[in-house]
Amino acid sequence: MALDIDGLYRAAEDSRRNAFETAQAESQRRLRANLSQIQSTYRDSVTQAQTAARISALGQEEKLAAAGLNSGGAYAAPTSGYAESSRIASDNHLRSNLNALSAQRLKQEQSAHSTSSTEIAQASQDYWNSVADLRTNLAQAKTDQYNADRSYELSVKQYQASQYQTAYSQAMQRWQTYGYVLPADAAILGVKAGTQTADKAYKEAQLALSRWKALLP
Incomplete structure (x- = not known):
């Protein structure tokens, strides 16, 4: 029975392609999971920063009221310039923290995308390198088979x-x-x-x- 070299190499190439597609899908799955975790962590950090800022602001309002620098409540308009400056400083501090958290999230997302792209690029390179090797081996196998067939036919004749x-x-x-x-x-x-x-x-x-x-x- 003649050996189906083309069939064997097609099967091998299909196997390499399936492995590449699996690696690509797995990298994309990890990317989605990482992005979801980054987003969840970001939301938690924003909530914590806002809560901490609110607690700090309330404490500051109480101190100012005790010192007679503000007679209004936490939600009322400030009654002194010092109280107003304190609230502005608190708002600026919160805004700065939120901006830092947003920048950190963006950096983490970019890193996750970069990692996934690198993984897929490497998997693609490995796939095409293996396909090139397979095709080189296929050409050599065909040459060897042709020579073997010719030698056999000659010996029979x-x-x-x-x-x-x-x-x-x-x-x-x-x-x-x-x-x-x-x-x-x-x-x-x-x-x-x-x-x-x-x-x-x-x-x-x-x-x-x-x-x-x-x-x-």
Whole structure:
């Protein structure tokens, strides 16, 4: 049974492609999971920053009220310039914290995207390198198979020619021994049964035999 080299290599290439697609899908899954975690962490941090800012603002309002610098509540308009400045400073501090958290989230998201892109690019490079190797090996395998087939065909032809030459030589010996062609030898010698050795066909057969012996190893 002939070996289906193309089929084997197609299967190998399909396997490489499936591995690449799996690696690509896995990288994208990790990216989605990382982005989701980054977003969740960011929301928690924003909530914590806002809560901390609110607690700090309330504490500051109480201190100012105790010092007589603000007679309004936490939600009322400030009654002194110092109280107003304190609230502005608190707001600015919260805004700065929120901006820092947003920048940190953006940096983490960019890093996650970069990591995924690098993973996919590496998987793609590995895939195409393996495909190139497979195709090089396929070409070599086909060349080897062609040479093997040619060698086999040649050896078969040489064997068959040798066998025919042997049979022809033996038929010639019987022709010479009996002086005429035996019925069983007529087909291999290509002459009619009963042909005498005096017939010119005998000399032609001898010449043909000599040529075969010279050609065959």
